[in-house]
Structure formats: C-alpha cells, structure tokens
Amino acid sequence: MRYALIGNPNVGKTTIFNILTGSNQKVGNYPGVTVQKKVGKITNNIELIDLPGIYSLDSISIEERISLEYLQNKNPDLIINVLDSSNLYRNLFLTLQLINFNIPMVLVLNMIDVAEKNNIKIHTNKLSTYLNCKVFTVNGNKKNTISSIENFIKNYEPIDIQKSKVDKSKSSNEIYEEINSILKLCVKTSKSKNKNKSKYVDNIVLNKYLSFPILIIIFYLIFKITFSWVGGPMSDILSNLISNKFVPIIENLLSHSSPIIKSFILDGIINAVSTIISFLPLILSMFICLTFLDNCGYIARSSVLLNRFMNMFGLSGKAFFPLLMSFGCTVPAIMATRTFENDNDRKISIFLLPLMSCSARLPVFLLFTNIFFKNHKEIVLLFLYALSIILAVIIGIIMNKFSKTDNLEKSFILELPDYKLPSLSYILKESLNKISSFFKKIGTLILSISIVIWFLSNFNIYGFCSIEDSFLYSIGSYISKIFVPLGFGFWQAGVSLIAGLMAKEFIISSMGVTFGANLTQIIPTFFTSHSSISFLVFVLLYTPCISVLSTVKHEYGIKFTLILTVYQLLLAYSVSFLVFNITNLLW
Structure with a gap:
C-alpha cells in the first residue's frame, strides 16, 4: 500500500x-x-x-x-x-x-x-x-x-x-x-501571551533602525564563535593532538616497512585525511549556530529584512534561503531554488550560488590565514566572505538589468513563525547529522583522490620515482605557467586546484601529498602573504566542484553549465590578478 x-x-x-x-x-x-x-x-x-x-x-x-x-x-x-x-x-x-x-x-x-x-x-x-x-x-x-x-x-x-x-x-x-x-x-x-511575546521581540528585531545592526552583530558573533571562541581553539587542540601524538605512533609502526608502503600510508592517507579532520570543530560550530538561528525563527525574519536588498538584483527575499544554504553546500542550495515560481529568478540564483563560499573551502581559508594572518584571521575571513557577497550583488544587478523580466519589486509572502527556544538535543542532533554527511563524503572521496594523487606524485612510466620525475610534476608544471601572474605559479598549486574541481576538500589533501611535509611549515616557503591572498580569492571564486556542475546540468542542461564554468574561471582569474597586484602595492 x-x-x-x-x-x-x-x-x-x-x-x-x-x-x-x-x-x-x-x-x-x-x-x-x-x-x-x-x-x-x-x-x-x-x-x-x-x-x-x-x-x-x-x-x-x-x-x-x-x-x-x-x-x-x-x-x-x-x-x-x-x-x-x-x-x-x-x-x-x-x-x-x-x-x-x-x-x-x-x-x-x-x-x-x-x-x-x-x-x-x-x-x-x-x-x-x-x-x-x-x-x-x-x-x-x-x-x-x-x-x-x-x-x-x-x-x-x-x-x-x-x-x-x-x-x-x-x-x-x-x-x-x-x-x-x-x-x-x-x-x-x-x-495568547505567546503571540504577544513574539510581537514584542519583532518590534525590536524588525525595527527599521535596529534590524540591520542586529543582523550584522548576529552574523559577526557566528564568526567569533566559529573561529575565535570555540571552533578555533578546539581545532588547534585537535590538530596538535594528531600531529604530535597520532602521527609519530604511525611512523614508529612503519619504521621497518618499505619506502613505498610508508609513503603510501603517511603521505597518501594520513596527511591528507588528518588535515581535514582537524577542522571538524570549526565546521561543527558553524552548523550549530546556523541550526539554532534557523529553528528559533530568526532566519525567516532575516530573509524578510533582506527582501528589498535582494530586489536590487532581480530576486525576492525567498532567494536568501538558498544563498544561506550555499555557505554549507551549493548542491542542496541549487535544489532549493525549485521553490521559485519565476524561472529567471532560478537562473540568476544558480549563477550567484557558487560565489558563496561553501564549507568545503573553509579548511583552505583557515590553513592559510593561520599561517600568514594569525593575528588578523577574522578580518581576512570576513574580507573573503564579504568579497563573495559584493561580487554576487554586482553580477546579480548586471544580470537583472539585461534579463527579459521587468524590474518591478518582487512580491514576497512568508509566514513568520513564533519565536521558540529549540532544545539543545535537537540542535546537536541536526548539526551532527549535517557534519556526519559532510565527513562521510570526505571519508570516501578524499581517500580515493588522495591515493590517485599519491600514485601520480610517486610514479612515472618507469615505476616508483621522486616527485620531481613524476606524472604529477609534469601535469602541474604545464598548468602552473597560467598562474604566474597571480603569484602562485608552481606546480603544487596547479595540481591542488585541479583536485579541487573534483571536490574543494581535495585542495588541502592534494597539497599534503604534493608538498610531502607539514603544510604549516612548507607553505610559507612557496607562498607570500600577497600570493596567499590571491590564491584564496581564486579558490573562493573559481569553478565549483563536479557535484555542483552535475546538479546544474541536470537542472538547465550542458550549455548553461559550460557558460557557468567559463564565467567563474574568468572571474576568479581576473579578481585574483587584481588582488595580487593591489596587495603588492599596499604592503
């Protein structure tokens, strides 16, 4: 039945x-x-x-x-x-x-x-x-x-x-x-007293003068909780535990193993996966904050506040939900646009969604900001997120101007739920569900791609070799020439960006394999503060992963997907070039 x-x-x-x-x-x-x-x-x-x-x-x-x-x-x-x-x-x-x-x-x-x-x-x-x-x-x-x-x-x-x-x-x-x-x-x-309580809170939260300062403060607090107060310190503890306790134990166990086996386990598996795992507290902290805001009723109100702002680039406040979701993962955000009544709204949104920094990019940002901007990492991270939003606004305005639909203000009807305090158990359950699906993906995809990258970096047509004679070096050297004007024209960076097309989580794991050393120690010998910012901007803006492209193709076909791919590559290259040269002039 x-x-x-x-x-x-x-x-x-x-x-x-x-x-x-x-x-x-x-x-x-x-x-x-x-x-x-x-x-x-x-x-x-x-x-x-x-x-x-x-x-x-x-x-x-x-x-x-x-x-x-x-x-x-x-x-x-x-x-x-x-x-x-x-x-x-x-x-x-x-x-x-x-x-x-x-x-x-x-x-x-x-x-x-x-x-x-x-x-x-x-x-x-x-x-x-x-x-x-x-x-x-x-x-x-x-x-x-x-x-x-x-x-x-x-x-x-x-x-x-x-x-x-x-x-x-x-x-x-x-x-x-x-x-x-x-x-x-x-x-x-x-x-009912409960309705009166919600109305009383809304008189403050939706107040014409207080609403946007409150919105900014709330999202600033999310950043502080995630990167400074809770997630950051816990991430440092976990990272030190892995590198100082776990890795030496594995090295001792493999001390009598052959060089190939030792390299395969340490460089192909341990370094790649452990780097990602160390960011678990950061991602979990962000999920907990967003889940709380979602279930207490504030996210719905933030979409109402931003409705007029969204109208600037031809969207209604309803588009705020997918845009917010894309900070976690772009795939479900694209699927959420199916609720839009207007097809033009969907197309504009799908062009903008990949510009929002998904959670898979976050470990890359954190790695580089911890190395080059440890005392100012919140500012750099806010700059990256703000840059993606500003570019989305500019591109949205341009697309809306040249779209065939009228520019009348979009109607937006949304019922505001009563404020409620969600239970701690529910918030933890929902956040753990999200993080578990995130790390299931890492567990399967990163392991497989890390093994492929390890093989390419340790073998050529003649067999086991040094990394300078490997398949990967040949591929990376050819691609790296393109990135010389951006400040990171070395083969390891090129290989990591190719791996990032499979999934953005692979950027760090591929670096762990290609550099073959502790990333926090080796990266400063290749990157400068200027080139690191340029690299992060490119990672922020360049073509999304295969999963996103497959979803876009399913929704609008191959032509739309190719246009999206090329436009993001050109955008990422142009903005990274500007950032690299401007930062060189400033300091």
Whole structure:
C-alpha cells in the first residue's frame, strides 16, 4: 500500500516522516526544505511518500505541480494531511482541496502543544464529523505522541469514503468562508501571551533602525564563535593532538616497512585525511549556530529584512534561503531554488550560488590565514566572505538589468513563525547529522583522490620515482605557467586546484601529498602573504566542484553549465590578478 504525507511548509511533516519511517531528512523553518518527494517504509508492505510542503494545489510552483501530479497519477491508498494546530485557518485551505480527490484521508494536527500555549482549543470530534475523516493530535517533537497515528496507519484497511459536508465546487473566497465556518464550530480561542511575546521581540528585531545592526552583530558573533571562541581553539587542540601524538605512533609502526608502503600510508592517507579532520570543530560550530538561528525563527525574519536588498538584483527575499544554504553546500542550495515560481529568478540564483563560499573551502581559508594572518584571521575571513557577497550583488544587478523580466519589486509572502527556544538535543542532533554527511563524503572521496594523487606524485612510466620525475610534476608544471601572474605559479598549486574541481576538500589533501611535509611549515616557503591572498580569492571564486556542475546540468542542461564554468574561471582569474597586484602595492 502507498500512503501520501502532505501539508503546508513548517508544519513538522518531515519530522513525523522521520519518526514513522526511521529516515533522516532536513527539517527547517522555511518553505523548500522538502523539494521533491521522499519515500520511506513503515512496514514491508506500507510505503510512505513525503510530498513537498505546499500551501495549495493551484499548480503555480514546482512543488505544487509535483504534489498535484502525484495525487492525480499515483492514486495513493491514503492521504495523511499534517496541519499546524496553531494555524488551522491557513492549513485547512489545502485540506479542503485534498477532499476533491475522493481519496481516503486522515488529519494529523501537529504542534498541539503550541496551540495549547496559544490558548487554542480544538474540538477534534466535531472536526472529524464535519470533514468525515479521522483526526489525531500530536506533538511531533515527542515520539510517544505519534504512537496513535502509527498504530492507525499500520492497521488501516482501505475503505470507500462517504461524502463530507464540504462543497467541492467552491472558489477560493468561498473556501475561506467555509474555513471560517469550520473554525467557529470546531475551534475556541482566547488571548495568547505567546503571540504577544513574539510581537514584542519583532518590534525590536524588525525595527527599521535596529534590524540591520542586529543582523550584522548576529552574523559577526557566528564568526567569533566559529573561529575565535570555540571552533578555533578546539581545532588547534585537535590538530596538535594528531600531529604530535597520532602521527609519530604511525611512523614508529612503519619504521621497518618499505619506502613505498610508508609513503603510501603517511603521505597518501594520513596527511591528507588528518588535515581535514582537524577542522571538524570549526565546521561543527558553524552548523550549530546556523541550526539554532534557523529553528528559533530568526532566519525567516532575516530573509524578510533582506527582501528589498535582494530586489536590487532581480530576486525576492525567498532567494536568501538558498544563498544561506550555499555557505554549507551549493548542491542542496541549487535544489532549493525549485521553490521559485519565476524561472529567471532560478537562473540568476544558480549563477550567484557558487560565489558563496561553501564549507568545503573553509579548511583552505583557515590553513592559510593561520599561517600568514594569525593575528588578523577574522578580518581576512570576513574580507573573503564579504568579497563573495559584493561580487554576487554586482553580477546579480548586471544580470537583472539585461534579463527579459521587468524590474518591478518582487512580491514576497512568508509566514513568520513564533519565536521558540529549540532544545539543545535537537540542535546537536541536526548539526551532527549535517557534519556526519559532510565527513562521510570526505571519508570516501578524499581517500580515493588522495591515493590517485599519491600514485601520480610517486610514479612515472618507469615505476616508483621522486616527485620531481613524476606524472604529477609534469601535469602541474604545464598548468602552473597560467598562474604566474597571480603569484602562485608552481606546480603544487596547479595540481591542488585541479583536485579541487573534483571536490574543494581535495585542495588541502592534494597539497599534503604534493608538498610531502607539514603544510604549516612548507607553505610559507612557496607562498607570500600577497600570493596567499590571491590564491584564496581564486579558490573562493573559481569553478565549483563536479557535484555542483552535475546538479546544474541536470537542472538547465550542458550549455548553461559550460557558460557557468567559463564565467567563474574568468572571474576568479581576473579578481585574483587584481588582488595580487593591489596587495603588492599596499604592503
């Protein structure tokens, strides 16, 4: 049997899906978290499909079309409609549309605890009678409250539904009149203190004079927590532990091994992977900060604040979500643009998203700033992130000016969730899920590419050799000539940038292999402070990894992807050239 899980964005639908199926999906406070349907198994013969979060079935956005086509073509045995108990007025519009399909349906009123805090009392029996379907109340954050719906689903047997009291031929205005009638009959409310608290906070956070200073302070604090107060010190401790304790033990164990085996393990595996692992505290710190802001309700408000700013380059505030996501990884950020109703918005966004520095670039930035700018690393990092944002603004304005769409201010409607304090356990769980997927990628991809780079750096057509006679030296020497005007015209830099096209995590791992020594000691003998800034700018702006390019190709084809690739290479080269020469003039 096949059941469809459907509801508005932000109703806790994906959380319920996780509990029922044991799957792990992203949960957020904004539309577009679940862009495509996800499938899970409740039992061997019950399949649960998590459809995109939508407000209606009017077939305007991609997510609405996905849900509508599924319901029309797949004919599920049961619709599980998840609603936000504290906002039935908005949620019931979709419910009344779903009734039109004549598919058996059950309502799950989630966040019942929030409704109770807001002094909302729902008479589920009356609602069930009116709509002629079973109604459950749950708190998705507590697994034990899901047991009733879980038992119902497992024991459900398809039945022929009887006609409800809802007239299926009504217009949107008439549907809202129907909703008002349902609420009068089934819901009793009294004045809520919680709503007043959110309004009080919003009077400060969204204040015309205070909102942007608060926004800047919050994101500055994220940088300080990540790089100075928590993540940075923990990263230094972990790095010292690996280099001073773990590596010497491995060297002793391999003291009697052949040079090839010793080089393979130390240079091909240990140096590459351990360098990345040492940055775990930094990336985890950033994920924790962003997860907290996302779930407390601030990220949604920051998108509202930036809506007018986003209009400058032809986008609505909705584009802020993918842009923010791209600081973690560009691939899901591109997928999140599927929620855009306007195709031109999507194309502009996809051109801008790779300019945002993904988390895979962060270890490269940290390595070089710790070496050359240890006392000013926050300033250098802020410069890199600010540069990417400024360039995105400039390019966005240019693209918007020459696009075929009008320049009228984009409409942007977003429900602001009430402020809430997410539990520490939830924040840690979500952050660890994100970091685990990040390091699973590192564990598989970096190991394989490091072995390939090690082989190329230690062999030629005649067999095992020194690195100066290797395949890699020949490749890097040829490419390095291109980068002489940028200040890093040596073969190791060229090889690391090629490896970065596979995945940006490989830049450092390839350096660990090609330099064949402690990077913090060897890099200053090749780079200067000027060339290091130039190199970091190039890494920031040049062509994204294969995963991103594959995603772009899937969305818009090979021509669009080639244009994106060439434009970013030219942009990276031009800006790096300017930065290298300007810094040489300044100091």
